[in-house]
Amino acid sequence: MKVFVVNCGSSSIKYQLFDMADESVLAKGLLERLGTSSALLRHSGNGKGREPVECERAVQAADHTAGLKLILDVLVDPRSGVLESIDQIDGVGHRVVHGGEGVTRSSRIDGELLKVIEANCDLAPLHNPANLAGIRAAMGAVPRAVHAAVFDTAFLATLPPHAYRYAVPNAWYAQHHVRRYGFHGTSHRYVTLTAAGLLGKPADQVHLITVHLGNGCSMTAVAGGKAVDHSMGMTPLEGLVMGTRSGDIDPAIVFQMHAAGLAVQEIDRVLNKESGLLGLSELSNDMRDLLRAVEVGDRKAALAVDVFVYRIAKYIGAYYTILPGLDAVVLTGGIGENSPPIRHRICRWLTPLGAVADEARNNQVVGGRAGPITAERSALAVWVVPTNEELMIARDTAAIVFGRGT
Ligand code: AMP
Numbered sequence: 001m002k003v004f005v006v007n008c009g010s011s012s013i014k015y016q017l018f019d020m021a022d023e024s025v026l027a028k029g030l031l032e033r034l035g036t037s038s039a040l041l042r043h044s045g046n047g048k049g050r051e052p053v054e055c056e057r058a059v060q061a062a063d064h065t066a067g068l069k070l071i072l073d074v075l076v077d078p079r080s081g082v083l084e085s086i087d088q089i090d091g092v093g094h095r096v097v098h099g100g101e102g103v104t105r106s107s108r109i110d111g112e113l114l115k116v117i118e119a120n121c122d123l124a125p126l127h128n129p130a131n132l133a134g135i136r137a138a139m140g141a142v143p144r145a146v147h148a149a150v151f152d153t154a155f156l157a158t159l160p161p162h163a164y165r166y167a168v169p170n171a172w173y174a175q176h177h178v179r180r181y182g183f184h185g186t187s188h189r190y191v192t193l194t195a196a197g198l199l200g201k202p203a204d205q206v207h208l209i210t211v212h213l214g215n216g217c218s219m220t221a222v223a224g225g226k227a228v229d230h231s232m233g234m235t236p237l238e239g240l241v242m243g244t245r246s247g248d249i250d251p252a253i254v255f256q257m258h259a260a261g262l263a264v265q266e267i268d269r270v271l272n273k274e275s276g277l278l279g280l281s282e283l284s285n286d287m288r289d290l291l292r293a294v295e296v297g298d299r300k301a302a303l304a305v306d307v308f309v310y311r312i313a314k315y316i317g318a319y320y321t322i323l324p325g326l327d328a329v330v331l332t333g334g335i336g337e338n339s340p341p342i343r344h345r346i347c348r349w350l351t352p353l354g355a356v357a358d359e360a361r362n363n364q365v366v367g368g369r370a371g372p373i374t375a376e377r378s379a380l381a382v383w384v385v386p387t388n389e390e391l392m393i394a395r396d397t398a399a400i401v402f403g404r405g406t
Pocket of ligand 1: 213214215216243285286287288333334335338339
C-alpha cells in the first residue's frame with residue numbers, strides 16, 4: 001500500500017510518499033514560496049527500481065492545486081519518478097492543525113469533517129485554511145484514494161477539564177472557546193507509542209512525560225497512554241521557552257507593553273517571532289548557535305539557555321506531581337534528539353527526582369537513535385525517542401484505508 005502524506009502551510013507543501021509494506025520512504029520533498037515568482041521545489045526519491053534522484057529547482061506554482069500537480073508529476077516521472085501512476089496511491093494523509101473540541105482521532109475526510117476543519121479556522125487562522133486548501137487540491141488530484149485528516153490537537157483531546165480550563169469567566173469558554181487545546185499532538189502520540197514499545201509496556205499502561213524540543217517546544221503528561229496535561233494552550237504561545245516564542249508570561253505584560261505604545265499586532269509579533277531564545281540571546285533561535293556562543297563566554301546566550309532549561313525542569317516537576325507514576329521522561333525534537341549538552345543540563349535539574357545522568361549514553365544517543373541517557377541505577381529514567389510525525393500520519397491513514405480506524 002502506498003500512502004502520500006501532505007502537510008500544507010499557507011505558502012508551502014511538505015510531502016512524503018510511503019510504501020507501507022515496510023514503512024520505507026519512497027520520496028519526499030518541500031515546495032516553498034508557493035504563489036510567488038521564486039517558488040522552489042526540493043525533492044528526493046529513493047529510486048526503488050529506478051534512478052535515485054535529488055533535485056532542487058525553481059518552479060511556477062500559483063496555488064496549492066498547481067503545487068500538488070507539480071509534485072505528483074515528479075512522482076510519476078518516467079525516468080526518475082517512483083510511481084507508474086497516481087492510481088497507485090491508496091491513501092492520502094493530511095496534517096491538520098486544529099480539530100477543536102470535537103475531534104479526538106484521525107478520520108476519513110468527508111463533507112462533515114471538512115465543515116469541522118472549516119469551523120475551526122478561527123482558532124488556527126494561519127494553519128487550518130492552508131490545510132483545507134491542500135485537502136481540496138489533493139482530493140481533486142488523487143480522487144481514487146482515501147483521504148484522511150490527522151489532527152495536531154487530537155491526542156490532546158483527552159485532557160480533563162481541570163487541565164484544559166483557564167480560570168476566566170465561563171462565558172469566555174462558552175462563547176469564545178477559550179480553553180487549552182494543545183499542539184504537536186501527533187509527535188507526542190508517536191513518541192508515546194514508541195516509548196511504550198521500547199519500555200516493554202502496553203501502550204494503555206504507560207506513564208510518561210513527553211518533551212518535544214524543536215523550534216517549537218511543548219510537553220505532555222501521559223497517564224495510561226492518554227494525555228492528561230499539556231504545556232501549549234489556546235495557541236502554541238503558552239508554555240516552554242521556544243526558538244522565537246516566549247512561552248509563559250504574565251498576561252498583564254501585554255497591557256503594560258500596550259500602554260508603553262506597542263499596538264496589539266506588534267506585541268503578538270514580538271511574543272511569537274522575536275522572543276524565546278532569540279529575544280534573550282539577541283543572537284539566534286538555533287540552539288547550536290547558542291551553545292557555541294556559551295563556549296566563548298556569551299552571557300546573553302548563557303542566560304537564554306538557562307531560562308530554556310529551567311522552564312523545562314519546572315514543568316517536569318509539575319507533571320511528576322499530577323501523574324499516577326512515571327516510567328520515563330522522553331525527549332524528542334531537533335534539540336531533544338541531538339543536543340547532549342542540553343539533555344545533560346535537564347538531567348541535572350532532575351536529580352531530586354532520582355535522575356542519574358550517564359554521560360557515555362547521553363553522547364551516544366544522537367543522529368536518529370533512541371535510548372536511555374540516564375544510568376541503569378537511575379530512579380528516574382530519561383529517554384531520547386526520535387519523533388516521526390509523517391510516519392504517524394501514514395500509519396493512521398493506512399489504518400483508515402483498511403477500515404480499521406485509529
Ligand atoms: P525541529 O523543529 O524539531 O526540526 O528542531 C529544530 C531545532 O533543533 C533547531 O532550531 C536547533 O535549535 C535544534 N537542533 C538541531 N540539531 C541540533 C544540535 N545538534 N544541537 C543543538 N540543537 C540542535
